[in-house]
Amino acid sequence: MRIAQIAPLFESVPPRRYGGTERVVHWLTEALVEAGHEVTLFASGDSTTSAHLIPMVPRAQRFVANFEANNAPYARMLELVARQAHAFDVLHFHIDFAPFALFSRLGAPFLTTLHGRMDQDWVPAIYDLFADVPLVSVSKSQQLPMPHLRWAGTVHHGMPLDTLRPQGAAEGYLAFLGRISPEKGIADAVAIARATGRRLRVAAKIGAEDAAYCEDVVRPLFEDPLVDYIGEIDDAGKPAFLSGAAALLFPIAWPEPFGLVMIEAMACGTPVIAYPHGSVHEVIEPGLTGLIVPDLAAAIVAVPRAAAMDRAAIRARFEARWSAGRMAQDYVEIYESLVSSR
């Protein structure tokens, strides 16, 4: 198929560091090319891809405090995609509701994967206007706040089998990977480490929006000698970091739309101990790739059980369920049904 992937412009594809959406767009694009499709990627000019890159801005530009300056590259992208829309069999957008008004009037098949949470207060007013626009969720749970929209399907994320591989033996520590914020559960992660007497290694970004929380709540927690904060890490640092862990802690307190870090852990053969929010029930197979626990007390009890799990089996399950090839195949099925239903 002739497929256009339309990515956000705040990060390159793939992103330099943090940026879940752009990582997934990258993996999907590469897997579609690998599967023999003719793929065009609309993204920032500093992106790296096997597809045909059409640069929308010279370099990815972080969000700035100016409404027009943020929007101009997106408005330009929508216009440029619209002008060549009919050169593609399907247009696959990753920029939320931005294309809906224009592309629902153009007649070219288009699809939008929603990467964010759908329970925010501004969501219904805009999404309820577009009940006919085909959407893909990244987990079934992501659909729950807006079940009446036109969900063309759920496609769980997948990643290349080679990006992360098990490396060396587990060292018994617990791992926390991601953003440090209340909803990601860093405080419970520290509590789990303390209660089990295990070291907690934290590889995480501190966002500007969470600076006050980090200063007031997290900094005192990190004074515990069991906690080892190593800052933000990239893909090169992840195999050693994750493979060395007895378990990845994922004690989230929000409706996580997908949670890439769970499958990153599985890629390294590392079990995940998670709270049952958002996508968790869809991603973790209890007893096979991790344990789902209702609260802190249960998480503490789960640690030795997780540490004893079969890591080769976790990696095998990752390869069977969480590859980028499987994700690409899922999307192609949706693309084909979208095209044939017209």
Add this chain to the structure above:
Amino acid sequence: MRIAQIAPLFESVPPRRYGGTERVVHWLTEALVEAGHEVTLFASGDSTTSAHLIPMVPRAQRFVANFEANNAPYARMLELVARQAHAFDVLHFHIDFAPFALFSRLGAPFLTTLHGRMDQDWVPAIYDLFADVPLVSVSKSQQLPMPHLRWAGTVHHGMPLDTLRPQGAAEGYLAFLGRISPEKGIADAVAIARATGRRLRVAAKIGAEDAAYCEDVVRPLFEDPLVDYIGEIDDAGKPAFLSGAAALLFPIAWPEPFGLVMIEAMACGTPVIAYPHGSVHEVIEPGLTGLIVPDLAAAIVAVPRAAAMDRAAIRARFEARWSAGRMAQDYVEIYESLVSSR
């Protein structure tokens, strides 16, 4: 005519305090209704209008640090306007480039007044894509960085004759009204006051983006006993503030697209001393409504000459040239030519 006015949503129409675009949309809307047109205003629900208000959000929402939350109300507005576009003879947008991609494909006559500066670095990439979209500038000078766009005309702002009127006798002080920022020239205003020994009364907003400049540069200047900073004022406070001034100082250092404060001064019979940037040559008639001076030295020399100007003649000139009725008439001519040229 059946006219739709589509306003920004970051402030109500009219705005509570600062907000030039929403003030002008308000004045234009009222004048069009007054002239017998059937006007519909798409704006925040806390707006006040004689037109038919279609609320787009319950209350105006200031810019927040979230791309989607900022954009959702605008995306919704564009969709709702598009759905009823053909119920209007003309759609008049005041939200920059946001409507271009969608409405250039809909076939309904539409027009966009640009309220901002066109010399910013992000402007060409988006506006050059839309060379056929009809635009109105608020001064001829505003067009200069982008002369090749489709300018349907220039419509200078106008305001209701009754909003501000001369009140009491001039007291000899100099006035500064607007935002405190480098480009608005507050430092030169203080220097003019010092050199002439006159009091400088400053009625101005300090924006978050200018906090560092205010702390480092402006605060020391304001320690001068000649300077009297009275904070932000509303329309009720302006007649006394402006009428009491020997002159309004407008020593700008940027391409001001229009500069409402100049005509607000004229409405009170107060002459304006301005540097020759942006719209200044189009708004001030030297010797009649103010003086245009090239630099600080010339501004100092100009103060006594300005103070001696005929204030009744300034008010008369304001009534002749700067009324909202004249602005509305100018726009109706452009609306009609837009409709008849189709």
